[in-house]
Amino acid sequence: MSFVPVSGRGTVYTFTVMHQRDVAGFEDEAPFVNIVVELVEQSQLLMVSNLPIAERSKVKIGATVEVYFEDRGEGLVIPQFRII
Amino acid sequence: MWQGKGKTAIAGIGYSEISRRPQKPLGLLAVDACRAAILDAALSPEQIDGLATYPESPFAGAGNRDGEDVVTVAWMMNHLALAPDLRWYAQIETGMIASPIIEAVNALIAGACEYVLVWRALHRPRPRGMGGSGSGGAPRASGDAQFLAPYGGSSIVQTHALAWQRYAHRYGATREALAALAINSRRNANLNPRAFFFKEPMTRDDYFNSRWIAEPLCLFDCDVPVDGCVALILTTAERARDLANPPAYIAGYGQNTARRRTLLYYTLDDYMAHGASLANKLWASAGLGPQEMDAAELYDGFNPSTLYWIEAAGFCPVGEGASFVQSGRIALEGELPVNTFGGSLSEGRMHGMGHIAEAVRQVTGRAEQRQISGARAVCAIDGSPMLRGSGIIVTRDP
16 A cells, blocks of 8 residues: 545535534634545545535535645644635 | 343343432442342342443543443442352443443353343543543544544544435435434433433424534434443343343344444444444344334434434335334334433433333333333344444343
């Protein structure tokens, strides 16, 4: 097995809007959107990420998304998605 | 068919108080429940020569102080005057509460002991420090959590919300199905004096007006976290016939041994495959099928699990669970009464013990106002389908 680059494009496989304020590091972020993205490279190649809360009303299963990278400081850069 | 069918039985049930603000620590609630179970079977503590429990906290990082957060075998040995020559014990780390019952059944059949006390004590922990329900309290995410925690996606309720969203999309189900399940459970809890919500009815409006937890799941899609303990007495069928209550014979058991498709998050397909893994073994061991169950006590830590169990166990075809639960068939007077005691949603989060205790009550004619006339066989299944659950079938006749 080895790492293979991917395009960063995919579709929303499923999603939830989290309202509880008991997730570590996200106490002040609720409500926030979690998505499971199915990457275009392979069926059932799934990853968990986020959509901006502003896109909450547009999110649905099958929506096309693409990655962007968010710098959270202290060397932490995480992949996030937006609807395209 | 399993060679142990009908050779052991559940002979006693004991409950502690179930509440959110208990006046005593968990260990004392556990002693209350265990003493009540021993008394219910008309035994004395010194006749108990076997012990089994599943002592896990409800989530990682919730604390594990013995007698406060959890109640282990060692704690019970030190706080009940059990048989001086205690012969056997088991403390199970996976499989939830039916798994120690399965161990107890096997030990009894093997002749390792005569009377086994099985209990499950559950504390309602507060999130501590960086804890939160999903982080395990670690300052840095590692292992599988590194793919979830940075996105705030590590709480179990999100897992259930993601799977339910997928289910609703695939089969056209709506929140009406979840409302029907929650209201059914509450209606049954209103007939169960031990239930946390015994005195509180729930209307459809109550359900739809409750706050979001993780959309599309609301407050009433989650079990009610409580402090409490439920205990059972198991023995051989022969011995059980000499005790105070009619025996609830153990006709079959099963555990989920399915493999996961992905280590990052459970897909709906995982839920269904894991559910079938358990249910298929359950039916095969007892030589009984879903059509022979007079009721089904199905784990409902989160509400959609009940619907998945109904499908995975074959009570209705896959994809038809929503219309099944909305049809009235799951009511006490319906063709398949489900969670006749109120489930974890309305009795309280006893991690499957309430389900087993109720199955015993139903087949022994001890289910009070909830009694299903002539109930002969009832299944009790633990665990959300994708977790390491386990289940048993109890019958009125051996």
